[in-house]
Amino acid sequence: MGALADIRVVDLTSSIAGAWCSRLLADFGADVVVVEPPEGCPLRRLEPFAVDASTGERFSIAAAYVMANKQSVVIDEANGEGAALLAALIRRAHVVLTSDASGRTLVEERPDQVHVSITPHGLDGARAGWAGNDLTAWALSGWASVNGLADRPPLKGSGSNASMVAGIGAFAATLAALVARDRDGQGQRVDVAETEVLATTFSPSMLRSLYQGRPEARDARVDMTTGPVPVRDGYFALTISRAHFWRDAMNLLGLTDLAEDQRFEASWYRQQHRDDYVPRVEERMAQWTKMDLFDALATLRVVAGPVLTMDELTANPHLRAREYFTRPASGGGADPEFPGAPFRMSGTPWHLERPAPRTGADLEAVRASAVEPALGGDE
Amino acid sequence: MSGPLIGYRGVVLTQAWAGAFCTELLGIMGAEVIQVEVRKRPDSWRGGYDAPIAARVAGRTEGQHSWNNSGLFNAVNLNKQSITLDLQTPEGMATFKRLLPEADFMAENFSPRVLGNLGIGYEDLRQIKPDIILASLSAYGATGPYFNVPGIGGTIEPTSGMSGLLGYEGGQPLNSGSMFPDPVAGWYGFSAILAALHHRERTGEGQYIDLSMMEANLTVVGEAALEYALTGQIRGPLGNRHRTFAPHGIYPALGQSEGGIGGHEQWIALAAESEAQWRTLCGIAGHPEWLTDARFADNAARKANEDALDGAITAWTATQPRDDLARALATAGVPAAPVFDALEVADDTVFRERGLITEVTHDEAGAWPQIGVPFRLARTPAAVTRPAPLQGQHTAEVLARFLGTTAEEYEELVRKGVTGSGPPD
Numbered sequence: 001m002g003a004l005a006d007i008r009v010v011d012l013t014s015s016i017a018g019a020w021c022s023r024l025l026a027d028f029g030a031d032v033v034v035v036e037p038p039e040g041c042p043l044r045r046l047e048p049f050a051v052d053a054s055t056g057e058r059f060s061i062a063a064a065y066v067m068a069n070k071q072s073v074v075i076d077e078a079n080g081e082g083a084a085l086l087a088a089l090i091r092r093a094h095v096v097l098t099s100d101a102s103g104r105t106l107v108e109e110r111p112d113q114v115h116v117s118i119t120p121h122g123l124d125g126a127r128a129g130w131a132g133n134d135l136t137a138w139a140l141s142g143w144a145s146v147n148g149l150a151d152r153p154p155l156k157g158s159g160s161n162a163s164m165v166a167g168i169g170a171f172a173a174t175l176a177a178l179v180a181r182d183r184d185g186q187g188q189r190v191d192v193a194e195t196e197v198l199a200t201t202f203s204p205s206m207l208r209s210l211y212q213g214r215p216e217a218r219d220a221r222v223d224m225t226t227g228p229v230p231v232r233d234g235y236f237a238l239t240i241s242r243a244h245f246w247r248d249a250m251n252l253l254g255l256t257d258l259a260e261d262q263r264f265e266a267s268w269y270r271q272q273h274r275d276d277y278v279p280r281v282e283e284r285m286a287q288w289t290k291m292d293l294f295d296a297l298a299t300l301r302v303v304a305g306p307v308l309t310m311d312e313l314t315a316n317p318h319l320r321a322r323e324y325f326t327r328p329a330s331g332g333g334a335d336p337e338f339p340g341a342p343f344r345m346s347g348t349p350w351h352l353e354r355p356a357p358r359t360g361a362d363l364e365a366v367r368a369s370a371v372e373p374a375l376g377g378d379e
Numbered sequence: 380m381s382g383p384l385i386g387y388r389g390v391v392l393t394q395a396w397a398g399a400f401c402t403e404l405l406g407i408m409g410a411e412v413i414q415v416e417v418r419k420r421p422d423s424w425r426g427g428y429d430a431p432i433a434a435r436v437a438g439r440t441e442g443q444h445s446w447n448n449s450g451l452f453n454a455v456n457l458n459k460q461s462i463t464l465d466l467q468t469p470e471g472m473a474t475f476k477r478l479l480p481e482a483d484f485m486a487e488n489f490s491p492r493v494l495g496n497l498g499i500g501y502e503d504l505r506q507i508k509p510d511i512i513l514a515s516l517s518a519y520g521a522t523g524p525y526f527n528v529p530g531i532g533g534t535i536e537p538t539s540g541m542s543g544l545l546g547y548e549g550g551q552p553l554n555s556g557s558m559f560p561d562p563v564a565g566w567y568g569f570s571a572i573l574a575a576l577h578h579r580e581r582t583g584e585g586q587y588i589d590l591s592m593m594e595a596n597l598t599v600v601g602e603a604a605l606e607y608a609l610t611g612q613i614r615g616p617l618g619n620r621h622r623t624f625a626p627h628g629i630y631p632a633l634g635q636s637e638g639g640i641g642g643h644e645q646w647i648a649l650a651a652e653s654e655a656q657w658r659t660l661c662g663i664a665g666h667p668e669w670l671t672d673a674r675f676a677d678n679a680a681r682k683a684n685e686d687a688l689d690g691a692i693t694a695w696t697a698t699q700p701r702d703d704l705a706r707a708l709a710t711a712g713v714p715a716a717p718v719f720d721a722l723e724v725a726d727d728t729v730f731r732e733r734g735l736i737t738e739v740t741h742d743e744a745g746a747w748p749q750i751g752v753p754f755r756l757a758r759t760p761a762a763v764t765r766p767a768p769l770q771g772q773h774t775a776e777v778l779a780r781f782l783g784t785t786a787e788e789y790e791e792l793v794r795k796g797v798t799g800s801g802p803p804d
Contacts, residue, residue, distance in 0.1 A: 003574040006581065028574055047623040050609040061609055065602045120714075122755070125733045130709035131656075135619065135627060136716035139648035142724040144629060146556025148547065153629045154646050154718045156619050157555060158544035164599045168566045173754040175573035176408050180383035180759045182580035188758035196735045196753060199724065201562035203750035204396065204424075208450030209721035210747050211433035216721050218556060227533070227554035228542050235552050237542065239533030241395075241423050266427045298528040301490075303518075305534030307552045309543045310607035310614070313597065318525040324594055325604075336608035339601035342594065343571040344520075346501075347586035348578050 002029015003348035007178065010035060010089050011070065013099035014042050016134070016160045017194050018118045019066040020167025022097055025174065026069035027341070027350050033071045033089060033366055040074075040359040043067065054334075059356075062160070066167075067356035068328065068338065073367075074360035088370045094187075095174055101128065113187040114177040118170045122193030132195065137162040141199040142206060150218045162198045168342075169197030223278045224285065225271065228307045233289045237305035238281070238297075241267060248300040253284040328355045382409020382761040387576065390415060390475075390482040394422040396532060396558065397592060398488030398516050399455045400565030405484070405572060406458030407752055408761050413482075413777055414459045415475060416770055417466060418796075418803045424452040425770065428802040439745040444801060446770055447743045453767040455565075457739065457751055461768035462777050463798045466497055471797045474778065475499070479507045481781050483579075484572050488516040490529050501587040510585040512575040516568045520591030530592060532558025539596035544603060546616030553616070563599055564592045624652045625681040626660075629718060630693050632701035645701045646718035649692075649708055654678070656713045663707050664695050724750075741766040771800035 007030040011022040026032040046062040075082040101119045120132025138144040138156035148155030170192045209215045228235035243265035250259035290306035297304040325337035341350035387410040393402045406412035425446040432448045465471040494500045501513045518530025536542045536554045546553040571588045603614045621627035627650040634645040651657040661669045674684040701717045708715035725748045730736040740746040751763035778784035793799040
């Protein structure tokens, strides 16, 4: 039984952030119905595509990922019957999610309902009406200015990472409102701005920049202090924090003079004297394969990071031992393996029940459970 | 006081970024967060006891200490109280255990072996507080072959698959500019404790949460894992481009100087995600001929000719003032934004008017803008009510309030090195 097994959600969003929020709610037990327009949710048109072996149909991999574990209904609001079904769905929901920047209310709000708006810039403020997306969140939050290299343009994170983090933020915002509701029965409106969720993850860079009086900036080059550097069969990050990590790593690499020089034990000193050791350390690292170096450092309990690709992660023995990758339970084993729980709850486990629904696949079932019992006086 | 979590309390051992940020979010939402610090092994984000103090902070007040003036620590510990206890002394551990019955949740981000070695694993905590919620945020999780391997954001970024996807198109894998996996884990840890609180409200049951930073971050790039499972394709870095849409990038604006390093930066992010947005963009650009250019005829053509497209857009944006152009595009429905540097983020009037950024006065570092309330709850609004605590600032007060510790008893604990602040004697 999931932690949110008592919660019904109607998802009216059309963004990655909204979809990831409701996916997480579903994964932890909520009953989530996604309302799609007749042409299907826009996420279904995102590349890349894969082909369904049984039907030969193309489908969006992004949509398959973020829409799993939910039910789908198609509702044409222009149609009277559709509007009535939508109203019934909203009436029985504990949580309504929208990504409409107008913040409009679709039906009369219930005082015990949690209504979460997930938009690029929030519902008020001078940018409220601005168009935005994952890319603009990286730009405005400050992150793009520090990602990448100094002689190249600012760099966004990969894929839809900003939108995904905004989705986690919206998930947390929904949960916070539900916890408040647990105690007094009252719902509320929640305004989540995707840009602002990403900006919270930039707070250390911002405050340190203020203290220094100059903005943190992109590095002039990649070196072992800032990110992955080449090793024999790929790339490897040795971004060291504590003193004993430094000593043990330098001894392993045969750089005993660096290990014994106590000045280097302080991370602020290492940052200020990069040129004194970086070329020598990188030259030694380049003689190792990434997993040999990781294993040797792991034995010494030193932080270290081989750059792993998705094929390597899929086969990774640690993730396999923890049974991280999971196929939807109801799919009969024909579905691909999905990445698993972002966190594991001992009492109320994460659960992937079903793959993403086809557009409108659950209309009849949802109509039966939403409209007819409601007419019969269901709460 | 307001916020959805008023009335809840955590006694936490969180540190650095992921854990500290997780419990900061709980504190901002109104929970009382009592952070337990250990002087012998100070939070790495406080910096060393001999670290230099940043120029604009140094000398602001009398009696500054480096460990209370770290921009890193002070950014992610708002709304908390700090007590110090040496958990390796019998009295320190006994004091910690006497506080636990007051806690709804405990959180920590040590290596998994640490709690067990201290004798305060989940089962031990349950003996003291049966409905406790314990969230453990570790590099690789509490089980499995890597359970005892330490990690930090800079090493989880590569091992979670993120670094392999981050970078310029065709370039080498990169880490983000500021250890992105940490706050991702922090957001998830915050969510996990909220979900557990909801369950506890319904059932009275606490639980244990095992968060692996590797696994949590892999969900954020999970689409690439699913793509590999479905197609066998392994993605690499794509720069600022999008799998589906073009244009989609970060372009120079008027005043951008060559060379980047030490130069003046003016960049604009923009994208067109529909033909309507593309038409609007061409109109604002004053380049109607782009609409009839076969290379840009539709999104597929623009993707196929993206180098030429980016060249044309760069030639245009480089003549335009960044903020005016971003506003013109974004208000016309085309996603666009200025690329802010860290000081511009702090100065942004929109972030301030929405309450994301507020001025927070720290007891040693002075008054600075800080990023605080992450989303807005209409009925139970959250607020930043405390700066990051000085190390051990609240020990005497907290022990007096919950355990009835007198001033003399507190002084005795300081004399024995069980509590206090600064470098251990």
